[in-house]
Amino acid sequence: MSNGVGKVEYVSYFDTKSKYTGIMSWLTTMDHKRISLMYMYCISAFFLVGVVLGLLMKVEHLAPGETIMKAQTYNGVFTVHGIIMIFMVVIPGLSAVFGNFFLPILIGGKDVSFPKLNLFSWYLYVTGSILAVASQFLKAGPPDTGWTFYAPYSANTGTSVIIATTAAFILGFSSILTGLNFIVTVHRMRAPGMKLFSMPLFPWSLYATAWIQLLATPVVGITLVMLIAERLFKIGFFDPALGGDPILFQHLFWIYSHPAVYVMILPAMGVISEIIPTFCQRKIYGYKAIAMSSLAIAGVGFLVWGHHMYTSGMSENARWFFSLLTFVVAVPSAIKVFNWILTMYKGSIDIKPPFVYAVIFIFLFIIGGTTGLLLGSVATNVQVHDTAFVVAHFHYIIFGGMGFAFFAAIHYWLPKMYGRMYNLKRANWAAGIMFVGFNILYFPQFIIGIQGMPRRYFDYPVEFQPAQIFSSIGGFILATGLIIMIANLVKGARKGELAPNNPWGGSTLEWTLPSPPSLLNFDEEPVINENPYDYK
Amino acid sequence: MSEHVVHHEEHRDDAGAKLGMWLFIFTELLLFGGLFLVYSVYRLQYHDNFHEASLELSVTIGAINTIALLFSSMTIAMALSAVQKENKKLALIMIGITLLMAAVFLFNKYIEWGAKFHHGLYPGSELMTLLERGHILYFSLYFFMTGLHALHIIIGMILLTICMVKVKTNKINKERFVLLENGALYWHLVDLIWIFLFPLLYLIS
Numbered sequence: 001m002s003n004g005v006g007k008v009e010y011v012s013y014f015d016t017k018s019k020y021t022g023i024m025s026w027l028t029t030m031d032h033k034r035i036s037l038m039y040m041y042c043i044s045a046f047f048l049v050g051v052v053l054g055l056l057m058k059v060e061h062l063a064p065g066e067t068i069m070k071a072q073t074y075n076g077v078f079t080v081h082g083i084i085m086i087f088m089v090v091i092p093g094l095s096a097v098f099g100n101f102f103l104p105i106l107i108g109g110k111d112v113s114f115p116k117l118n119l120f121s122w123y124l125y126v127t128g129s130i131l132a133v134a135s136q137f138l139k140a141g142p143p144d145t146g147w148t149f150y151a152p153y154s155a156n157t158g159t160s161v162i163i164a165t166t167a168a169f170i171l172g173f174s175s176i177l178t179g180l181n182f183i184v185t186v187h188r189m190r191a192p193g194m195k196l197f198s199m200p201l202f203p204w205s206l207y208a209t210a211w212i213q214l215l216a217t218p219v220v221g222i223t224l225v226m227l228i229a230e231r232l233f234k235i236g237f238f239d240p241a242l243g244g245d246p247i248l249f250q251h252l253f254w255i256y257s258h259p260a261v262y263v264m265i266l267p268a269m270g271v272i273s274e275i276i277p278t279f280c281q282r283k284i285y286g287y288k289a290i291a292m293s294s295l296a297i298a299g300v301g302f303l304v305w306g307h308h309m310y311t312s313g314m315s316e317n318a319r320w321f322f323s324l325l326t327f328v329v330a331v332p333s334a335i336k337v338f339n340w341i342l343t344m345y346k347g348s349i350d351i352k353p354p355f356v357y358a359v360i361f362i363f364l365f366i367i368g369g370t371t372g373l374l375l376g377s378v379a380t381n382v383q384v385h386d387t388a389f390v391v392a393h394f395h396y397i398i399f400g401g402m403g404f405a406f407f408a409a410i411h412y413w414l415p416k417m418y419g420r421m422y423n424l425k426r427a428n429w430a431a432g433i434m435f436v437g438f439n440i441l442y443f444p445q446f447i448i449g450i451q452g453m454p455r456r457y458f459d460y461p462v463e464f465q466p467a468q469i470f471s472s473i474g475g476f477i478l479a480t481g482l483i484i485m486i487a488n489l490v491k492g493a494r495k496g497e498l499a500p501n502n503p504w505g506g507s508t509l510e511w512t513l514p515s516p517p518s519l520l521n522f523d524e525e526p527v528i529n530e531n532p533y534d535y536k
Numbered sequence: 537m538s539e540h541v542v543h544h545e546e547h548r549d550d551a552g553a554k555l556g557m558w559l560f561i562f563t564e565l566l567l568f569g570g571l572f573l574v575y576s577v578y579r580l581q582y583h584d585n586f587h588e589a590s591l592e593l594s595v596t597i598g599a600i601n602t603i604a605l606l607f608s609s610m611t612i613a614m615a616l617s618a619v620q621k622e623n624k625k626l627a628l629i630m631i632g633i634t635l636l637m638a639a640v641f642l643f644n645k646y647i648e649w650g651a652k653f654h655h656g657l658y659p660g661s662e663l664m665t666l667l668e669r670g671h672i673l674y675f676s677l678y679f680f681m682t683g684l685h686a687l688h689i690i691i692g693m694i695l696l697t698i699c700m701v702k703v704k705t706n707k708i709n710k711e712r713f714v715l716l717e718n719g720a721l722y723w724h725l726v727d728l729i730w731i732f733l734f735p736l737l738y739l740i741s
Binding site: 110111113114117176180181183184187189190214215216217218219221222223226227232233234235236237242243245248252255 | 547549551552555556559560562563564566567568569570571573574577659660663665672673676680686
């Protein structure tokens with residue numbers, strides 16, 4: 001497009017004219033940045049639905065017995081909460097939103113490799129989400145299997161399981177195509193001079209994630225289709241009444257769904273690896289170790305699924321083997337935490353909201369990670385399997401980890417995405433309130449879990465009531481913080497002060513661009529540093 | 537802001553497109569991988585039943601289909617070479633033969649499935665519920681795996697038909713043939729999966 005006139009006039013991607021105007025210019029866009037925002041709006045909306053369902057469960061738990069809903073309603077609520085949060089919020093969350101927006105920019109590219117496929121993935125996501133939400137309102141009633149769809153119950157229950165599993169299948173397909181797009185993007189769209197080991201760490205984590213999406217998701221896809229066939233034709237793949245093997249379903253399900261937790265957490269680790277060096281103004285410690293540990297987590301993560309099934313019938317050898325591998329997979333995660341903390345050492349730390357959220361992430365992630373080891377060792381697992389302890393553990397990882405990393409990412413990149421700044425003080429307050437609320441909400445569940453409170457029960461013995469009430473109060477504190485945070489971000493994105501190009505003093509490529517960036521990101525060829533974190 | 541319309545520059549990256557196709561093939565292999573896993577588990581468990589049930593299938597039809605698909609894999613590869621050598625007519629003929637072979641395959645599948653249906657042997661039928669466990673699983677897997685494979689054949693045929701039109705209109709030519717190359721790759725995948733399905737379903741007796 002060089003016509004000799006010189007520099008292209010800067011137009012932000014919001015103002016770029018296309019064939020259509022208004023909403024159509026968004027629905028037909030192939031700009032990775034606009035697609036990213038469309039994902040973000042959908043995901044945020046579904047997240048709020050999930051939060052409301054979560055709070056309803058906490059209200060139900062204020063007293064033993066029926067408080068506001070019947071047992072069957074409770075089953076529907078926790079299932080829907082799980083399906084929405086896992087398949088529609090956490091799995092696509094960071095990669096579809098911030099990956100889409102920043103992967104091309106961070107590697108100096110103009111877009112992802114397949115922009116049309118990218119838009120198609122979004123449409124698949126929306127189709128799957130609509131089906132998942134629809135399954136709640138159909139006559140048969142919301143699915144009540146839990147998000148895990150365990151057979152044989154899922155093969156026999158009268159609720160709308162087929163619609164919900166179809167939704168999960170389509171959402172999985174969307175995830176596969178995003179992963180495929182990102183792998184090719186990393187290999188083919190890097191700017192000249194951008195070597196694999198010059199990439200920032202967020203692209204590295206997205207790359208590792210994309211391989212999991214690509215290789216693990218089809219397994220759960222075909223499993224869900226088999227489950228649908230089982231329901232329709234009474235085949236007996238999984239239903240023991242028909243001679244099938246329910247454990248086989250669990251194996252197939254977790255072959256995907258355990259790697260899927262790394263789809264959730266790896267991009268979160270990538271975000272934190274971006275934020276820590278920026279706010280410490282220090283070169284990241286152990287760049288290669290962090291990059292390779294992402295790949296190691298992705299690789300070993302494929303081999304640990306059995307630790308979800310210690311109590312459901314496996315040979316002793318299989319159990320110790322999966323347990324060993326579970327401990328092995330914890331090592332690269334620990335390497336990352338170690339490196340983040342060492343990056344802070346002797347850095348000039350600037351405590352701004354993204355950094356605050358990142359530190360909260362590290363704190364909660366350590367609690368979630370170490371309790372994960374308790375669950376990974378066979379002897380203790382048998383004690384706390386299917387109790388509130390497990391609920392607390394994975395909320396520390398998924399919400400405390402991925403959730404807070406998402407909040408950190410939005411506080412970090414919002415000035416770049418919208419070209420406006422939010423109120424920093426309010427963002428810190430919101431972080432503080434959420435941190436307190438989060439721990440009050442989930443920590444008691446570790447304790448009552450060890451004492452024997454099962455998960456997924458709408459009722460409980462009266463001695464758990466104080467802890468349950470305590471936990472419910474935490475839920476409302478957390479929600480309050482969430483509302484403050486969202487209000488602050490929305491206000492900032494719409495009416496905040498104009499943000500400079502590099503508000504935090506970051507060294508990666510996105511900060512060399514105007515805020516918000518132009519359609520093709522780089523109107524001039526970017527200058528690539530050998531080391532992306534070029535501080536000292 | 538003045539009239540300033542920026543279009544996406546035409547971005548062409550054949551190597552990238554091919555890489556994308558290979559990745560998609562990995563996904564497809566793992567999709568079938570789940571089924572192969574279930575197949576192996578139940579074949580181990582119901583070894584004799586699987587053996588007996590497989591006698592119901594016609595090895596002849598299966599062999600004809602295998603030959604048809606192998607032959608079509610060759611013709612689609614020849615079509616690609618023809619395009620690269622600017623022999624449009626030959627390319628069209630070769631894609632045509634590939635599509636014909638695919639149609640032969642589907643026709644045979646139709647005959648096979650039709651006969652089973654005629655005997656009342658299909659998922660959810662009354663007869664099925666009377667069979668032994670291993671027989672039910674074998675036939676369910678048979679319909680599931682060959683059905684999914686046939687779906688892939690149909691998708692492949694659509695893809696190759698598009699390629700054929702594009703060869704005809706010169707949109708696929710000596711300089712740009714990545715779509716045909718990807719179509720051929722996909723076709724080889726469909727072929728490859730059949731190469732596994734054929735012995736596992738037909739030749740285990």
